[in-house]
Amino acid sequence: MSPACVPCLIGRVLFEAEETDPSKSVEAVRLASEILSRLFGEGVCSATVATEVHREIYRLLDDDDPYARLKRKSNKVGLELYPYAERFVRRSKDPLRDAFLSAIVGNVLDFGIGTGYDDPDKLRQEFRHLLAEGLGHDDTPKIKKMLRRAEKVVYLADNCGEIVLDRLALMELKKSDVHLTLVVKGEPILTDATRKDLKGLGMESIVDEIVETPGFAVGVDVDSLEGTFGNLLRDSDLVIAKGMANFEALSETGIAPVAYLLRTKCTPVARAMGLTKDINAVKLFLRGLKA
Numbered sequence: 001m002s003p004a005c006v007p008c009l010i011g012r013v014l015f016e017a018e019e020t021d022p023s024k025s026v027e028a029v030r031l032a033s034e035i036l037s038r039l040f041g042e043g044v045c046s047a048t049v050a051t052e053v054h055r056e057i058y059r060l061l062d063d064d065d066p067y068a069r070l071k072r073k074s075n076k077v078g079l080e081l082y083p084y085a086e087r088f089v090r091r092s093k094d095p096l097r098d099a100f101l102s103a104i105v106g107n108v109l110d111f112g113i114g115t116g117y118d119d120p121d122k123l124r125q126e127f128r129h130l131l132a133e134g135l136g137h138d139d140t141p142k143i144k145k146m147l148r149r150a151e152k153v154v155y156l157a158d159n160c161g162e163i164v165l166d167r168l169a170l171m172e173l174k175k176s177d178v179h180l181t182l183v184v185k186g187e188p189i190l191t192d193a194t195r196k197d198l199k200g201l202g203m204e205s206i207v208d209e210i211v212e213t214p215g216f217a218v219g220v221d222v223d224s225l226e227g228t229f230g231n232l233l234r235d236s237d238l239v240i241a242k243g244m245a246n247f248e249a250l251s252e253t254g255i256a257p258v259a260y261l262l263r264t265k266c267t268p269v270a271r272a273m274g275l276t277k278d279i280n281a282v283k284l285f286l287r288g289l290k291a
Helices: 005-020 022-039 046-061 068-090 095-108 120-133 140-149 162-174 222-226 228-234 244-250 267-273
Strands: 152-156 179-184 209-212 238-242 258-263 280-285
Touching (some): 046 244, 068 095, 068 120, 068 162, 095 120, 095 162, 095 258, 095 280, 140 238, 152 162, 222 228, 244 258, 244 267
Parallel strands (some): 152 238, 238 258
Antiparallel strands (some): 258 280
């Protein structure tokens, strides 16, 4: 966890309090500050700290899904953008790469932290421009080689809105004749997609299996990796993980190989990945960072 994570977390807490119950904004910021003063330090996992902060803030707000409205709006925008993204991939000379790119562009949605788009309408306006940026880092060729030998692939989803665009990546991955497992959140947290948020997206007809992460966690609950869910990841030939929170959590483990599909929206994550900030990236780690 970097010192830069602290104002980021406070900003997100303020955003969700204002979204849910503005009268509790001061109390929410105070509570988050108390938790951060207790947990923040060298060597701690930023995703784990963020999980504890949001757990207590959700209790304070008495709301188990404070981003519900924004999640619905994000999926609506994603569905509006999908036909254009589908044509973009269909006409591509490298459909897998451009399906990854389309899914990554959706990852710019991030609320309350000042590093992504706070309003899904902004994605609607900027989608074509972000696609035109292309990939600032592209390990797709390495992933293609792995897919030729792979039997089991696990795809860890991230936010609503981008989950609609993940369809394109999932369909391209299935062309490699792998057993494809889609992982969504078991409980609502931030704008991450749950099984409920998949309604009407037809994911069941694309993937072989849909699995929910155990527990309430930003990214992945590292402790849960000791059980069945961890075995699912370790037994796969490739884990594909969307978004920074999944990197923050999984990089604390030895699980590999993992291909991260994300927008590098903050300096600490970009630096940890050896990448530049504010690029679309497909980054493959053949060994776990903590291995």
